[in-house]
Every structure is written in structure tokens, then in C-alpha cells.
Amino acid sequence: MAYIDYYKILGLSKSASQSDIKKAYRKMARKYHPDVNPNDSTAEQKFKEVNEAHEVLGNVENRKKYDEYGADWKHADDIKKARQQQQEQQRQYSSQGGFTGADFGGGDFSDFFESMFGGRTSGGSRSSTTFKGQDYNAEVQLDLKEVYTTQKQTLTVNGKNIRITIPAGVENGQVIKIKGHGGAGINGGPKGDLYITFAIKNSTRFRRVKSDLYSDVSIDVVTAVLGGDITVSTFDGKVKLSVKPGTQTDSKIKLKGKGFPKYKKEGQFGDLYITYKVKVPTQLSEKEKELFEALKNIKDHEH
Amino acid sequence: MSTKQLIAITPICTSYNVEVSFVATLKELGLIALTRQKEEFYIHIDEVPTVEKMIRMHRDLNINPEGIDVIFNLLERVDTMQSEMTALKNRLRLYEDDL
Structure with missing residues (x-):
């Protein structure tokens, strides 16, 4: 549990007037209110801090107590004194119906606040009960x-x-x-x-865009040049494909209905796009090298 | 529309400590839909969280109905943009994942 500098939270100095505190609180509440910052837990945390600071500094009694004992909260005697006062105050507040904190979840207040002021006090602008439960x-x-x-x-x-x-x-x-x-x-x-x-x-080799899948498939030079049958993996199994003669690297084919299931459209699937990557052999056997040489000679004679 | 799913405006306003006229203005601006039965206005249960949010903005942040209208429009745009951003991020992964 750490000491919380409520003045710092509101960006004020200790000499700030009650109206300065109110102004600073209002400004920050507008900025960090969870209703204007949906799904932003940082803003929500900040809002809780600002709210807590306002609970303390916005109330003259609480502020006095905080100024007096706040920084020395570790002193048992002081805390005891503070608690006695707080109990008094709690009794006064209990008849007013309390701040529920239910809008944005329980545990709105820090340990520091709870130890100094007890549970939740009323006051501030959010004083009525809410209707719907917390999301x-x-x-x-x-x-x-x-x-x-x-x-x-x-x-x-x-x-x-x-x-x-x-x-x-x-x-x-x-x-x-x-x-x-x-x-x-x-x-x-x-x-x-x-x-x-x-x-x-995604730990698969497929890339996904909505219901379509994308995958690269390597083919060797001979298959790319002459065409031939290959087996490729789809998401749920293997399929046989015929590679057309003269297939270029980066050319794409579409396998209809072999993609990902369409969200909330049972039995419907997207497509699988396969990009061929032609692999140029780097380690050739003597025989292969001879054949490529022969190929080269033919090409040279053609020109 | 089943009356079971309709909630009277007056108790909501009493619970939140706001004037019924505030909710009436929200209706006039087209921000919420109300059903009238006899002397009482009712709101559909699905719209309650929305009207509660508007009431909180009014009560906690002193925002008037016109301001709430602007905020809701902007929040809607933020929401659309956020979904677009998620879709774009997912699309971007197509180019980022090296196989």
C-alpha cells in the first residue's frame, strides 16, 4: 500500500481552492469518463484515481484529514485518530444512501483510501444507484x-x-x-x-484474410517448365494439383471452397489461394549439369 | 412488442435523479425511441443501457442532450474505425508473416 498524492492526480498544488479542485476534477472526468472511453482500461483506471482524489479533496473534511495525516499514514496513532473521526463521519453518511461504484465495477478505491477513510463515502456527483449490472x-x-x-x-x-x-x-x-x-x-x-x-x-503455414487462406507452395524448375502433378496441403488435408506447363514463380491459383469457414454461415467456406514459388536448384549432379549445358547450347544456337 | 420488454421512464429518472424532460429531449433529438402507453412513456429493455449511458454523461459530466448527440456520433465513428483497424491489422499480417 502506497501513499497517494491526490493533488498530483488532479494536477494541483496544495494551496488549490475548492473551486480549483472542482474545476480540475470536472475537466479530468470529462476526459477519462468510461462512457466516453469505451474499452480503454487505462482511462478507466485514471478515472478511478481522479474520482478518488475528488472524494478526498472535494470534501472539505476529508481534505483536512488528508492534509494533516495523509503523508504520515504509517503512523499508527494518527491512523487511529483518523479512523475514529471516520467512524463518526460514516455514521453521518449512512443515512444519505451511499455511492455504489457499481457503474464501473467494485473495488473503485485504493487500499490507501480504504485505510484512511474506511469504505466508500458518499458525496461527489455520482450518488444514485444504477439500473443495469456491470459489463x-x-x-x-x-x-x-x-x-x-x-x-x-x-x-x-x-x-x-x-x-x-x-x-x-x-x-x-x-x-x-x-x-x-x-x-x-x-x-x-x-x-x-x-x-x-x-x-x-496463427501457428499454421496459412495466412488468413477473413475466410480466405493464402499459402506458398514450392515447385521445382522441371515441373514449372513441363507441368506435372503435385500434392499440396490445404487446411484440412491434401489435394492433388496439376501444374500447367510454363508456370511462372509468384503465379497464383485459387482453390474454391478450400479456405476458412465463413463466420456464422454454416457449410460455407472461403477460398485457398496458392502462390507457386519456383525453386531454382543450387546443387546439381554432373548429369543434370550436362543437361543444363545442353539446354544452354540449344538456346545459344537459336539466337 | 411485448409489454414485458418495456420499462417505464419515470422510475428510471427517479433512480438516476434526472428530470423526465431530459429523457424527453433525448427522444426529440432522435437519440432514443420511446413508446407511449396511457400517460407513461416506456423504453425497450435493449435501449436501457444506452439511455443510462446518456444519463451518466449528463449527470457526471454536465453534458447537454445536443452534446450527447455529438459524442454518440463520434463514438460510433470511433467504433467503426476500430473495427476497420482490426480488419486492416489482420490483413497486414498477410505481408508480415514470413513463411
Whole structure:
């Protein structure tokens, strides 16, 4: 547990007036409020800090106590004194109905704050109860191979097991909303939602763009020149391909329907694009070298 | 629309300590849809989180309904851009992954 400089958080000096504090708090709240910074945990953290600073400095009594004991909070006697005062204050506050902190999750206050001021005090501008439960965010890491098929998975979110179905073809970075699996509602309000972000790692040799797959296939010079049959890997098996005579390096072919499953379109697949890479041999046998020499002679005579 | 999925505006406003007229202005600006039954206005349950967000912006940040309109439009654009960015990042990986 560390001492928190609430003045620094609000960018103020110790001599700031109550109206300066209010102004600074308002300005920072507008900047970091979670409603204007969706899915930004840094802003949310900052907002909590700003809120806490305002809870302390925005209240004349709290500020006085903080100024007096704050920096020396390790002194047991002082803390004891502070606690006694706080208990008094708690009693006064209890009749007003408290700040719930439910909008943006519990544990809004730092250990430092809790030790000095006890639990949550009321005051500030957010003083009423909320209706809907808190939304939860979770990240699920999967391999590309796993999202080739639809699968069921059990997630543990805040100690609760939730069975979800992950449709085949889900995208990296995609967010899905699971209604009603967030925090409990307040005053009988609806539950919050669970937002799951998928982080998909690709350990395969295929590159993926939505439902299309891309892969490079090496072919030797002879096959490229004369054509021939080769076997290539697709995502779920091998297929035989006929290479056309005179195939150039970097030429592409499309294997229709051999790509990745289309998201939420059962039985539909994207395409697989194969790029041929012609490999020029570097270690030739004597015989091969002779044949290439012979080829060269023919070419020379043609010109 | 089943009435089970409609929530009366008055208790929401009481719970958040805002004037009903504030919610009415949100409706006038086309930010939310309300259904009128007898003397009471109702909101669909799916729209409750949105209206709550608007109320919080108004209450916590002193933003008026016109300002909320602007913020919601901008947030929508941020959202679109974020999805575009994710799609572009995924596409970029095509060129970054060396086989």
C-alpha cells in the first residue's frame, strides 16, 4: 500500500481552492469518463484515481484529514485518530444512501483510501444507484486451428462457469457480446453483459484474410517448365494439383471452397489461394549439369 | 412488442435523479425511441443501457442532450474505425508473416 498524492492526480498544488479542485476534477472526468472511453482500461483506471482524489479533496473534511495525516499514514496513532473521526463521519453518511461504484465495477478505491477513510463515502456527483449490472470484458486466446470448427468452451468469468459456443470462422480481435452474463443488476435491473474478445494465434503455414487462406507452395524448375502433378496441403488435408506447363514463380491459383469457414454461415467456406514459388536448384549432379549445358547450347544456337 | 420488454421512464429518472424532460429531449433529438402507453412513456429493455449511458454523461459530466448527440456520433465513428483497424491489422499480417 502506497501513499497517494491526490493533488498530483488532479494536477494541483496544495494551496488549490475548492473551486480549483472542482474545476480540475470536472475537466479530468470529462476526459477519462468510461462512457466516453469505451474499452480503454487505462482511462478507466485514471478515472478511478481522479474520482478518488475528488472524494478526498472535494470534501472539505476529508481534505483536512488528508492534509494533516495523509503523508504520515504509517503512523499508527494518527491512523487511529483518523479512523475514529471516520467512524463518526460514516455514521453521518449512512443515512444519505451511499455511492455504489457499481457503474464501473467494485473495488473503485485504493487500499490507501480504504485505510484512511474506511469504505466508500458518499458525496461527489455520482450518488444514485444504477439500473443495469456491470459489463464484463474477457479475452479468449485460441489457435487458428481451433476456430476452423465450431466449438463449445467453458469460461470462468468472475468465479462463474459460462458455457459458450464459439462459431467457426471467428476473427482475430472480434468481440462477441453474451447478454446477461455480466454483473448483477441493481434494484431488480437487468444484468450486465459479457464481452469476449478473441485473440487468435496463427501457428499454421496459412495466412488468413477473413475466410480466405493464402499459402506458398514450392515447385521445382522441371515441373514449372513441363507441368506435372503435385500434392499440396490445404487446411484440412491434401489435394492433388496439376501444374500447367510454363508456370511462372509468384503465379497464383485459387482453390474454391478450400479456405476458412465463413463466420456464422454454416457449410460455407472461403477460398485457398496458392502462390507457386519456383525453386531454382543450387546443387546439381554432373548429369543434370550436362543437361543444363545442353539446354544452354540449344538456346545459344537459336539466337 | 411485448409489454414485458418495456420499462417505464419515470422510475428510471427517479433512480438516476434526472428530470423526465431530459429523457424527453433525448427522444426529440432522435437519440432514443420511446413508446407511449396511457400517460407513461416506456423504453425497450435493449435501449436501457444506452439511455443510462446518456444519463451518466449528463449527470457526471454536465453534458447537454445536443452534446450527447455529438459524442454518440463520434463514438460510433470511433467504433467503426476500430473495427476497420482490426480488419486492416489482420490483413497486414498477410505481408508480415514470413513463411
